[in-house]
Amino acid sequence: MRLDKFLKVSRLIKRRTLAKEVSDKGRITINGIVAKASTNVKVGDELAITFGTKKITVKIEALQEAAKKEEAANLYSIVKEERISSEV
Template sequence: MRLDKFLKISRLIKRRTLAKEACDNGKVTINEKLGKASDKVEVGDILSINFANREIKVKVISSGLDLVNPKPEDLYERLN
């Protein structure tokens, strides 16, 4: 699944356009590398999102493709 779409359906970022902008501005890393909106998210990846006043680090536990209306706790595990 695309990184920007994963951020939206996991509710880490509210809208897909905001997720794309965050990726374009270098605020999202995937496995310690800068993430582009089109990067593929796999199970086991570590995502780090740098907001203005805090950083969120999560581990992907499900891609969400096989779930109908997934809940955030079904998609990722928060690391900090």
């Protein structure tokens, strides 16, 4: 499954176009490697997503083409959540 589609289905990012923009800016890594929107993800991969001053690391638990809101949280598990200092 494509990275942008997984982010949308899992509701980590609300829209697929936004997921594409975030990944194209290099703010998402899969297993430590910067990923593009078209990168394929598989069960067991670790995603690190940077949202402004917050970095979330999640592990992919399952892949589905579509998921209801209640099922979306079962597609991943949060490994680490950290604040990034905004020092310039």
